[in-house]
Amino acid sequence: xxxxxxxxxxxxxxxxxxxxxxxxNTLDHMHEPYAIKDLDSRYIYANQAIAKxxxxxSPNHMLSKQESELKTRLTENQYIVDxxxxxxxxxxxxxxxxxxxxIHLQLNHPYLIRKLPFYDDYGHCVGVVLHSKFIEHFSLNKxxxxxxxxxxxxxxxxxxxxxxxxxxxxxxxxxxxxxEIANTLQISSAAVDEQLRKIYEKCxxxxxxxxxxFCERRNYHRYLPESFIQQKGNIFRxxxxxxx
Numbered sequence: 093x094x095x096x097x098x099x100x101x102x103x104x105x106x107x108x109x110x111x112x113x114x115x116x117n118t119l120d121h122m123h124e125p126y127a128i129k130d131l132d133s134r135y136i137y138a139n140q141a142i143a144k145x146x147x148x149x150s151p152n153h154m155l156s157k158q159e160s161e162l163k164t165r166l167t168e169n170q171y172i173v174d175x176x177x178x179x180x181x182x183x184x185x186x187x188x189x190x191x192x193x194x195i196h197l198q199l200n201h202p203y204l205i206r207k208l209p210f211y212d213d214y215g216h217c218v219g220v221v222l223h224s225k226f227i228e229h230f231s232l233n234k235x236x237x238x239x240x241x242x243x244x245x246x247x248x249x250x251x252x253x254x255x256x257x258x259x260x261x262x263x264x265x266x267x268x269x270x271x272e273i274a275n276t277l278q279i280s281s282a283a284v285d286e287q288l289r290k291i292y293e294k295c296x297x298x299x300x301x302x303x304x305x306f307c308e309r310r311n312y313h314r315y316l317p318e319s320f321i322q323q324k325g326n327i328f329r330x331x332x333x334x335x336x
Contacts, residue, residue, distance in 0.1 A: 119139050120139050120140070124141055124223065124224060124225055125139065125142035125144075125145045125222070125224035125225075126138075126141065126142060126221070126224075127221075128210055129219050131184055133159070133176075133180045133181075136155065138154040139151055142224065146164040146167070147164050147165040147166070158173075159176055160173050172243055175314070179207060179243070183208065183209055184209060187209045187217050189207060189209070190206070190245065190247055191204060191206045191245075192245055194242075194243055201226050202226075202227055203225060204227060205224045242314075244314055244316040245311065253291070255319075257287070257291055258315055259277065260284070260287050261291065261312055262316065263277075270285055
């Protein structure tokens with residue numbers, strides 16, 4: 093697991109982060125994956141469950157390392173590793189939690205991961221807490237094609253677009269033609285054309301490439317609208333949080 097004596101050895105010039113033994117003992121006994129990273133996205137705590145998720149024999153293999161330094165079944169794609177570290181920075185800087193849907197083709201089920209700011213005794217954010225949860229009764233609509241590891245936001249990045257606009261945006265960013273979007277949403281092609289025209293106008297763009305760049309800059313290319321999730325079993329959404 094993790095012991096407090098090794099904290100200062102993780103990175104010689106890094107900020108010392110103290111983890112109370114009560115906290116680590118509690119997380120050690122959790123059956124769900126938990127981890128804590130410092131502000132450099134280095135693991136300073138990991139329990140056995142998250143090591144198992146990554147395909148490692150022991151959480152000790154994760155300590156003092158960033159995902160880019162780990163050789164696991166979840167970190168083979170540098171693009172997704174960069175995204176995870178970007179998420180860490182967002183949580184630390186905004187001091188707000190975010191929830192993602194993680195999809196990896198080598199795993200039997202997708203899993204939710206929630207990242208929360210980790211505070212010291214003085215109320216300063218000194219890292220990020222990760223909590224993961226597998227979802228067995230869960231699937232995406234058939235028109236959403238995932239061919240590589242991906243991390244999808246389940247919380248809207250900001251309030252610039254409405255939820256309805258996000259549905260059009262998500263499908264457009266999947267490189268769907270307007271007619272395909274119309275068939276998917278079961279509306280007329282004219283309605284799709286008009287809605288996308290208004291969205292482009294809202295972004296002050298006229299070309300698809302500029303629109304894609306705008307969405308990537310605001311992180312909307314990773315936002316998965318709620319209506320595109322087929323909820324089964326005991327999973328439902330309430331007050332913008334998944335209840336499992």
